[in-house]
Amino acid sequence: MKNLYLPFKVKIVKTETLSHNVKLFRLKKDKGKFSKDKNDLVFTPGQFVLISLFGYGESPFGPASSPYESSYIDVVIRGVGTLTEALHNLKQGDEIFMRGPYGNGFPLKFIEGKDMVLVTGGCGIPPIAALIEYVRANRNKFGGVYLIYGAKTPADLLMKDRLKKWEKDIKVLLTVDEPDKEWKGYVGMVTELIDDIKINAKNAVASMCGPGPMMGALEKILRPLGISDRRIFVSLERKMQCGIGKCQHCATGDKYVCQDGPVFYFDQIDKNWD
Ligand SMILES: Cc1cc2nc3c(=O)[nH]c(=O)nc-3n(C[C@H](O)[C@H](O)[C@H](O)COP(=O)(O)OP(=O)(O)OC[C@H]3O[C@@H](n4cnc5c(N)ncnc54)[C@H](O)[C@@H]3O)c2cc1C
Ligand code: FES
Structure with a gap:
């Protein structure tokens, strides 16, 4: 059976600078395509994938490509810290790790x-x-x-x-x-x-x-x-660590963004936006 928590290798096949601190990365699986669910979707819009680079950590990012596209996933990453800035230094052909998709997505x-x-x-x-x-x-x-x-x-x-x-x-x-x-x-x-x-x-x-x-x-x-x-x-975007409801890093009110979200009803969330 497929282990959902296991990271797999993806190759950067394209990078594009979108603004002074934001880059798009097009990621392809090492072998084969991304798998689809029964609705023909690779992910539900609003779900996130966890991307990691050895020595720099792992973080959530929301895929930006069409959910019907199984040959690649685009992620758009703002350089704000350790992992994201290290990712910004990568180029076409480099390999990183991904797991997911996780979370609920839009209904x-x-x-x-x-x-x-x-x-x-x-x-x-x-x-x-x-x-x-x-x-x-x-x-x-x-x-x-x-x-x-x-x-x-x-x-x-x-x-x-x-x-x-x-x-x-x-x-x-x-x-x-x-x-x-x-x-x-x-x-x-x-x-x-x-x-x-x-x-x-x-x-x-x-x-x-x-x-x-x-x-x-x-x-x-x-x-x-x-x-x-x-x-x-x-x-909602919150700092995450485990991605599977164990570490409490991503709490909003009595909910966890990784497990209950990241998509919430407006009246479900803690409106402390900072
Ligand atoms: C569900 C979800 C989807 C996301 N999708 C995207 C996306 O598509 N593109 C994108 O660029 N980012 C996205 N993010 C945010 C992204 O995960 C963080 O920017 C990333 O974790 C920062 O990692 P770092 O190691 O570079 O930063 P660190 O070195 O860990 O932190 C650098 C600084 O940023 C702050 N910070 C880090 N993460 C967050 C956060 N989530 N919210 C507020 N402040 C934070 C830290 O407190 C610190 O001040 C998403 C987050 C979530 C939860
Ligand atoms: S990231 Fe660990 S509980 Fe959500």
């Missing part, structure tokens, strides 16, 4: 047939990107889909090539705090985009992942839209 069956507001900021885009790929592959099963994505500057907006592709299938609303000369989009808080969102609140869901302060600000956009807490799904 795909529940969100089908509904309008959807996806909200993200900073480096919170990977799980939302995977969810958008899922929506695009099943476009007729969803109503109006809106992506609200905020960043500090235009240079901090990640995955720009994919944002362009997504515009064909969903409404993409971008905003930055500090525009440059070329920027023609919104400037300011994501909350200012509310007038552009046309949904049927009774049949709508919201999914979000992003930095703490932005998630707090989002209450201000989702409340006036009338989406109830049990229809708002938040993907």
Whole structure:
């Protein structure tokens, strides 16, 4: 039987610099493809994989590629510390270890047939990107889909090539705090985009992942839209160690992000965003 907790080797087949401190890594299995579940998915958008590099540790990352793609998994990694900075120094052809996918992911069956507001900021885009790929592959099963994505500057907006592709299938609303000369989009808080969102609140869901302060600000956009807490799904990022509910490093309130999450109902989480 396959041991879910056993790391396996993956090769970096592509790296791409997305911003001054964020890189995309395309990872392929040493032998064969990533296995799929009964729904034909390699992972559920919102789940995470644990990536390790000998001597630097192991950390969770949310796959950003299409969950239907089994020949590779893309991860988007912000360099913030020991492991992530060591990963940033790797190049095409280098090998690292992966285990997973773990965690619950977004509730795909529940969100089908509904309008959807996806909200993200900073480096919170990977799980939302995977969810958008899922929506695009099943476009007729969803109503109006809106992506609200905020960043500090235009240079901090990640995955720009994919944002362009997504515009064909969903409404993409971008905003930055500090525009440059070329920027023609919104400037300011994501909350200012509310007038552009046309949904049927009774049949709508919201999914979000992003930095703490932005998630707090989002209450201000989702409340006036009338989406109830049990229809708002938040993907939380917490410091993890074991990844399997044993070490308590990833606690939020009385829940563990690794075991009960990383996706929670809005009213389930401790709103201390720091
Ligand atoms: C479910 C999940 C999915 C994630 N997905 C991604 C992703 O797709 N891309 C990505 O870049 N990051 C993601 N993260 C965060 C990522 O796991 C951390 O940035 C990583 O563990 C840092 O490891 P490090 O060894 O480089 O940092 P360390 O050297 O351990 O720490 C460096 C600094 O960052 C702080 N820190 C570390 N991890 C976190 C965290 N999770 N939350 C807040 N502060 C932290 C530390 O306290 C310290 O100040 C995810 C986290 C979770 C729980
Ligand atoms: S990482 Fe150990 S309990 Fe969650």
